[in-house]
Amino acid sequence: MQLNNPALLQHQSFIDGQWCDASNGEVFAVKNPATGDVIAEVADLGADETTRAIAAAEAARADWSAYTGKERSALLRRWFDLIIEAQDDLAVLMTSEQGKPVNEARGEVLYGASFVEWFAEEAKRVYGDIIPPHGRDKRLLVLKQPIGVAAAITPWNFPIAMITRKVAPALAAGCPVVIKPSELTPLSALALAQLAQEAGFPQGVFNVVTSTNAPAVGKVLCADSRVRKLSFTGSTPVGKLLAEQCASNVKKVSLELGGNAPFIVFDDADLDAAISGVIASKFRNAGQTCVCTNRIFVHEAVYDAFAEKLKTAVHALAVGNGFDEGVAIGPLIDDRALHKVESLVKDALDNGATLLSGGERFESVTNGYRPTILSNVDNAMRIAQEEIFGPVATLIPFTEEADVVQMANDTPFGLAAYFYSRDIGRVWRVSEALEYGMVGINEGIISTEVAPFGGIKESGLGREGSKYGIDDYVEIKYLCMGVN
């Protein structure tokens, strides 16, 4: 792997300002999903080292919380600048371990950095309140104080942005962090640690524990009462488990979980705009995105025209290794993901769906699956009820607005939803009726650091980014002052 700055390729965990091996010397392999090649071996830590990381963070907590918002802001800004400078290297690391096309990886670096930039600014604006008192002899105030040591457990699909979206507000609020990245993409997390060290964060403020034993590490993070906040991004089943584990010490929890996004094309939609939107929403990161379109509902009056346009657009998506010029669809993360997608497609076809395009692997890379379109899908099929997490578009016809909203809401998930219509009355009716945390209206890409990202129902708790994001990392304290 050729990097401009070789120091960004780290193989050890980062605890208490030091790079460290596992106590037992164990390591695990990191593979390139496009080739199956081992690209690195990384320290495989366990429960004891996790406790050590928590202790380091707790030891740093008092001093870090005593930094002014302006001082924390300066360090975050420096970290942001270093991330931007390292964009090319970070993209190479990401495509090597996660597989996404390198241009998408470059885009994710900028997206991830945007949270650091945003919370470098928010750090200076953690305001409290002065409350008009209920008595002449009292003065009432509200302080916002850092919650304490924050743990972050993050997924493989956005190896940089899912970390910075948690760690930037935590650090801005005055919380030291212990990060447990996915074992599939540890290199991006360790590169962020290298840059945080270069930025000058104090010893113990920024810790990364790499491990293949996520359950053991998670149990320690959940059970240790010195960890006052756990922020998780990943699958809904794991999120539920972590929330249960945190209940033992009433730990504050934020959850960014799975999705099942509907994409509704009404008969008054701009079909070309809808095609652009669905291509962006469905096939980004080969469909391995929590806010990816999972079901495409198309009004019967425009169904055939939309299907034809979609076939043309999908045929233009080049597949291959993420490092190859012009590739839009890279590999899935591993063979387990590939088999899941194949199983969902087979089940849909066995139950009456029809194949319009794709439906097979592409052999130029390991774990490659062609962008696929299934027609005449039913909302009750597995592929419409489960998160596909692959490049498969499912077309579901509808006629009535009320029926399609009911079908769109017929899922335990509630992360993102999308619809295309140019009828202002319909836009308001459908926006308010959809049971989702985020709704794209005539837009297929909605994620930004300036807006609250998060879901309802079984898609999560809390919001990341925006003016709301720092609230997950502070505690509100009410002061009642007698002034006799």
Ligand SMILES: NC(=O)c1ccc[n+]([C@@H]2O[C@H](COP(=O)([O-])OP(=O)(O)OC[C@H]3O[C@@H](n4cnc5c(N)ncnc54)[C@H](O)[C@@H]3O)[C@@H](O)[C@H]2O)c1
């Ligand atoms: N809502 C969002 O913002 C968002 C963003 C990205 C991914 N996701 C979701 O994440 C899922 C894909 O990511 P994934 O495959 O990494 O999810 P995952 O739940 O398998 O793993 C996520 C993280 O949790 C860790 N983990 C797994 N089991 C654990 C346990 N028992 N205890 C503690 N930690 C454990 C993993 O090592 C990883 O670091 C999809 O469902 C996707 O929708 C959601």
Ligand SMILES: O=C[C@H](O)CS(=O)(=O)O
């Ligand atoms: O996969 C989940 C990410 O949150 C996707 S996004 O880049 O934030 O839209």
